[in-house]
Structures are given as structure tokens and as C-alpha cells.
Amino acid sequence: MIPKDHPRYRSLVARERLARCAREGVVALEGLAAHGRGEAFDYLIGERTSESALLAARTAAAMLLSARHAVISVNGNTAALAAREVAALQQASGADVEVNLFHRTDERIALITRLLEEHGVRVLSGTAERLVPLAHDRGLCLPEGIGDADVVLVPLEDGDRCEALRKMGKAVITVDLNPLSRTARTATLTIVDELTRALPAITAACATLEPGERDRLIASLDNTYLLRAAIDEMRERLVHALE
Template identity: 50%
Template structure:
């Protein structure tokens, strides 16, 4: 990876680019993942590259939903592996739940490399190398799933996700937590809880919320979830983009 000084004003963004590019070189991120990373970075600019109030509320609701779930699971794709493999392992450990590799541009070699990376980072329960069932309604490789993981889960965390699998999981009766920087995406609009934030910021904060809420009574967790409105959160994210752009234009005219 290119050495990037921490003093660089674009340090975090450039490090993320390097991680995804390195993931392509090492074989666990697809070349199409580079395009997805660039699209997400664009929305992060618009949000001001910060965790907004709406995102913080969604993170808290997502943590409550994961803790209330009977069989939660976490989905990992190539970009997730490149960007936050260690952080995903920490989240899975905090919840004592499995990680499952799930890819659109699937090859068994890529799946194995991602699974091996997660184990290298300390994961104990990694699924996806031997899928034994499929999600109804999908005609591509993302349909492949594992019993005891995503297929049997009641709540699934799907970061950096395409909307069709989100819809298919919801049709199975599952609740879905998405991490998606685009508040207008089908995934964000369909998910039960949509965290409109950079995954580099969102996953550590989600893990911290899980730890802080883990000792709360179920009634408190249910209250957090009942008071959460995903459409209101997405509207808030769009407004935060507008406010940030207005602020930038005002600065430019001063």
C-alpha cells in the first residue's frame, strides 16, 4: 500500500481507496468493488465525511435490533473484507454470532480468501464456503446461503449491499440492517434500519453501541426500536446533505 501521511487532508478517504485496491490485488475484492467504493465516497463527501445525527440514531436502533434478535447474522462481501474485516470480527464477537461470506461476483477462490482473512483476524464462526440452500427469488450467486447463518437468521446485517437481496430477505420475514452511504438507494429505502454512514465509522460505533446496550433490559431495547422510524431517518440524511451543501456554498461566498 502507498504510504499516506496522517497529515494529509484526505487521509481517511485515501486509506480506504488503498485498502480496496489492495483487496483486488489479493483476490478477495472484485474490480467492480472499486466502482462501488468511488460511488460511496461521493456520498460521503456530500454528508461532510462525518457520522450525522440520523446515522447515530440508526446505529443505536441497529444495535438494539441485533441484541433483540434470536438468530442474527452478518453478511460479508469483498469490499467489507477489504475495509473492515477486523471490525466485523469484533462486532461478531460482541454478539457471539456468525459471519457469512456472500458475493455477487462469486468464485470459490474469492470466498475462501475472504473466509481465511476473517479467521486470520480472529473470527471463530465463518460460513459461506459450503452453502447448502438459497434465498428464494434471486437468480444469481447472492442467493446462496447457509443454514445456521443468513438463511435461518431473523435479523441480517448487510453492509454495502445490492437492493434485490435486501428485498428477498425481507420477503422471507427477516429484518434487515443496511449500511449504505446512499440514502436514495433501494437497499436504504427497503431495509428495516438504514445506517447512512461510511462503514469505516459505522461498524466500530455499532460495536460500541452493542456493548453499551448489552446490559439493558429488553424493554429499553424495544423502546429504542419502537421509537425508530427508518423513513424519517432517510429524510434526515437527505436534509443533512442539503444543510452541508448550503454550509459549503455559504463558506465559498464569504
């Protein structure tokens, strides 16, 4: 029991939620540490959506809506933190949803699929094949899902897989709080924001973007600019940190 008067109550409650999902097998234990990394960077951007992150979310909406076949790749952390937000984004964007795990077992795939379905997500099913150029189970995906997609939204992704998807010629959109990560730097578009803030921002943009605006956002996409803006936010916050 975390006392309610603890100054970091909200953050500790989020950790407890992830820990509970880890006990149930939805979240990999390694995913808990990855979540902690995100928390640290979120602290540094002030735990709010910056102007540049909002621009990135709008550009993501434009890419999803303009895609031939958009797929949202969901892992354990994403399902634990944002199953409801994934359902809303699927509804608004028309994207397919595929469960794709770094620590892959049939049991975890089934658990996460059920959790998503309970929150209204329609989840692709089928037989995974090793289509992504990576060793072991990390190369597995559905031929009719990520295998066929031209645009993939992969929140909280591993750098290796992000790079492999890019090599397959896919446009990769990621949500990553660390603007220095290999994922952030390898993706076509990086939204430096916390997942439960970022996904609703994309969903909201899907509902309002005009077709001409979509084209302009895609044409002016500059991921290095977006990363630099996030880094500048962090530096600025560090200047005033001890005041």
C-alpha cells in the first residue's frame, strides 16, 4: 500500500499497475525496467505534451490516414498502459492491430490479445512467419499484418526491430520518451511523449485533419527537428531543476 500523501503517488501507482500486469504475464519483467526509463525521460520533459510532440502526433495521424495498409504493433507494455487508447485509435484511423512481442510466447500473445479485445480492439490473428530480418522469434510477424503494411505504428519499440522494419521499406512511426534512443533516431517519425498522452493526440488529429493538411504535414516531416526540439525541452528543464 502506497500512502496517498506520498509526493510521487501517481507515478508509484502506475508502477504498481505495471507490476500487477507483470505478475499476470502481460508485461515482461524486462518491460518494467523499460517503463522506468520512460518515466525518467517523461520527468525531464515535464510530464506534458510539448508543441513539437503535438506536431509529431498530427503527422502520425496524416501518415496513418494516407497509408495503403496501416498496422499498429502492440506489445505487453502498450497493452497494459493503453488498451483503451489503442481501441480508440483503431476506430479513428482504420488501422489493423497486431500483437508483436520481444519476449514472445504463445501464452503472452493470447493474454495480451484477450486484454485488448476486452477493451474493444479488433486484433489480427493468423500464423506468424519470420518476415522481419532478425534472429529468433523477434523476426516473426503476420504476413497479412505487419508483413503487408506500408506504415507501422510501433510504440515503445526495440531499436533493432525498428531498424529491421525500416530496412523492409516500411514507414515506421514510434512513441518513445527517449529522444536519444536508437528507435527514436531510426524511425521515420518519432513522437517523444508518454503513451497515454500520445495515442489520444493521434486519435484526435485523425478526426480533424483535412486531406490537404495531411499532405502538407507528410511533406514537411523532419524527424531530426522533432528530436532536437524534445532534447531542447529537457535541457531547458535541467537549467531550472534546482530552483
